[in-house]
Amino acid sequence: MPIKKRLINCDFFVSSGFTSISNKAKLLYFYFLTNADDKGFVGNGKDIADTLDQCEESFDNVLFNYKYKDALNELVDRHLVIPFVDKCNNVTYLIRHWFMHNKNQGFLTTNYVSYLAKVELVDDEYHLKTIERENPLKGKEIKGNEIKQNQKSNLNNKSFKNDIDSDPNTSEEKEKEQEQWEKDWDDVVKYLNETPFKGN
Secondary structure, three states: OOOOOOOOOHHHHHHHHHHHOOOOHHHHHHHHHOOOOOEEEEHHHHHHHHHHHHHHHOOOOOOOOOOOOHHHHHHHHOOOEEEEEOOOOEEEEOOOOOHHHOOOOOOOOOHHHHHHHHHHEEEEEEEEHHHHHHHHHHHHHHHHHHHHHHHHHHHHHHHHHHHHHHHHHHHHHHHHHHHHHHHHHHHHEEEHHOOOOOOO
């Protein structure tokens, strides 16, 4: 099994955005860095927090009521990690500044492809894609295409009907049929008039 190597950006850890969070949140962030996959996803974030809480409970230190579960929420609130919740309420966390710490190697992949499709990299930071940014005119284009399709269909039907009505061959055939019918009817009437009625 290949050895995973993870890097850290020292400048990031001395920035005010990181130094202002709690010590537990800082420690949890480091655990996330070491447990993330090659794209920065952490699938066992809650398990890590639970394990760290259990370790502290063994010391029976009542002074520390702030749990790692709270620190996990702190990382989310401070936008250091991005949570993704599946239909079974399992949470996967994405380290927002993953590529500030580790080199982006395009050939490396992740098991969380569907989540990866929901974010984009801007200056080595993950950002959630908005609907407008993904395809701002998607709904309008679909509606516009439907209207165009209906108009085209109506136009084709109208054109086809006009072609039939204006077709001289069709009109001539109708006239010939009418004339033939009238002639046949006249022959029937003439026959009846000329044939004497034979009663019983």
